[in-house]
Amino acid sequence: MKKSEQNFKILLENMCKYFGYSIFQTKHEVDLWGIEKEVSDGKIIKAVFYNQAPRESSHSNDDNIKVIAYSSEENYNDILNIMGPFIVIDVEKNTVISFSDGLDRDFINELEGSLDYQRRVALSKNESKKYYFITYILISINVFMFIISAILSQSVMSISTNVLISLGAKVDYLIASGEVYRLITCMFLHGGLMHIVLNMYALYAIGPLIEKVYGRKAYIILYMLSGILSSLFSFVFSPSVSIGASGAIFGLMGAVLIYAFKYRSQLGRKFLNNISMIIAINLAIGITLMSYIDIYAHIGGLIGGIIISFIFLNKKQASN
Numbered sequence: 001m002k003k004s005e006q007n008f009k010i011l012l013e014n015m016c017k018y019f020g021y022s023i024f025q026t027k028h029e030v031d032l033w034g035i036e037k038e039v040s041d042g043k044i045i046k047a048v049f050y051n052q053a054p055r056e057s058s059h060s061n062d063d064n065i066k067v068i069a070y071s072s073e074e075n076y077n078d079i080l081n082i083m084g085p086f087i088v089i090d091v092e093k094n095t096v097i098s099f100s101d102g103l104d105r106d107f108i109n110e111l112e113g114s115l116d117y118q119r120r121v122a123l124s125k126n127e128s129k130k131y132y133f134i135t136y137i138l139i140s141i142n143v144f145m146f147i148i149s150a151i152l153s154q155s156v157m158s159i160s161t162n163v164l165i166s167l168g169a170k171v172d173y174l175i176a177s178g179e180v181y182r183l184i185t186c187m188f189l190h191g192g193l194m195h196i197v198l199n200m201y202a203l204y205a206i207g208p209l210i211e212k213v214y215g216r217k218a219y220i221i222l223y224m225l226s227g228i229l230s231s232l233f234s235f236v237f238s239p240s241v242s243i244g245a246s247g248a249i250f251g252l253m254g255a256v257l258i259y260a261f262k263y264r265s266q267l268g269r270k271f272l273n274n275i276s277m278i279i280a281i282n283l284a285i286g287i288t289l290m291s292y293i294d295i296y297a298h299i300g301g302l303i304g305g306i307i308i309s310f311i312f313l314n315k316k317q318a319s320n
Contacts, residue, residue, distance in 0.1 A: 007091040007118060008049065014114040045107060047087075087111065094118040134219045135207030139200050142245055145188045146196045156193045161241060164189050170231055170242040183231040184224070189243035199245045206252050213259055218312050226251020226304035233300025242294045247301030253279050254305025255312075262313055 012035060015021045021035040026048065034048040087099040087108070094115040099108065146159075149167055153160040165171055168185025175182050190196035211219045230247020234240075257279060260272040279302065286295040 005091075007094060010118055011091065011094075011114055012049070014117060015110065018114065018117075019110045039106075045104065047107070089115065094122065131208040131211040134211050134216050134223075135204060138207065138223065138245075139203060142188050142190065142196060142200060142203075146190050149189060158192050159190065164191070164243055165241065170234055172235055172239055175235055183228050183235070186231055186243045187227040187245055187248055190245070191243060195244060199249060202249050203245065203252075206249065206256060210252050210255055214255065214309070214312055222251055222255050222305060222308050222312075223248045225308055226254070226301045229304030230297040230301035233303075234294050234297040237296040238294055240294065242297055244294070244297070247294075247297040250279075250282070250298045250301035251305030251308070253282075254302045255309035258306055258309040258313060 012023055012033065015035050016023060019037075021037045024034050024036055026032050026034060032048050032050065034046055036044055036046040038044050085100045085103045087103065088097040089095065089111070090097055096108070096112055096115065145167065149159045149163050150156045152163045152167075161169075165174075167189055168182050169189055170182050170186040171179075190199065207219070210222060214222065227245070227248030230251065231242070234242045234247070253275065256275050257272075260267055260275050264272050283295070283298060283302075286293045286298050
């Protein structure tokens with residue numbers, strides 16, 4: 001479905017949902033859709049939507065332009081031939097281009113209200129898309145490394161420990177012997193399909209908020225430093241081979257926690273309580289499943305995210 005047709009469909013739905021119209025279909029030279037409602041004393045407003053502007057219009061070759069033929073009479077023969085009052089709208093841009101005399105002002109207000117709502121929804125969607133850039137890059141790196149490890153392991157469900165070690169997993173004695181790069185490379189490795197799916201879902205859910213609040217540069221710094229501190233905690237407190245993005249993701253959750261706390265008066269305590277609960281539940285799961293989950297890495301990442309985000313927010317506040 002083209003964007004203009006989708007917007008047109010949404011416009012009809014919004015007029016019905018918010019202003020009490022009902023949709024009807026009528027036969028003319030082609031099938032036409034319209035909306036109608038009774039306003040007072042049996043007076044019925046009918047508006048028929050034409051797929052294109054009339055031939056004499058300067059917009060006649062533009063598929064995004066729709067004409068709404070309007071009538072306040074029960075007989076709508078005139079509107080089927082666009083003989084009465086009409087409105088020209090652009091359903092791509094969700095705007096009224098022009099309208100003729102004799103139109104009910106309330107109808108115009110309702111139509112413009114619906115179009116304005118659609119514009120704001122579209123703007124909000126476009127705005128949110130801007131904050132996925134770094135998240136998509138991080139997910140791509142993780143997925144790329146997972147594909148390599150899965151090919152080498154000849155399995156997607158369970159990645160070979162030897163393969164993970166060869167690709168840069170956290171191994172204490174190797175780090176102690178000088179392979180400190182493993183503190184970083186282990187962040188982009190995962191032990192199986194479920195492991196990476198859960199971590200990437202969490203990153204997809206929380207990453208755009210971090211990019212929006214802290215900015216791209218700070219997002220990268222938060223992710224990397226939280227991940228490194230996560231690896232250091234694991235190196236100090238856990239002798240096991242360790243991999244995964246969860247330490248860095250816990251750092252991002254810590255950053256959201258600090259932001260929610262600092263701006264709790266504007267955001268409300270519910271948001272703060274929700275992120276606190278999410279962190280607490282995930283830590284509890286880690287403690288319960290310590291034989292499978294590197295809880296020390298999670299704690300290290302969380303502490304890193306809290307400290308780094310606190311510095312960023314204070315610096316941002318000072319600059320303002």
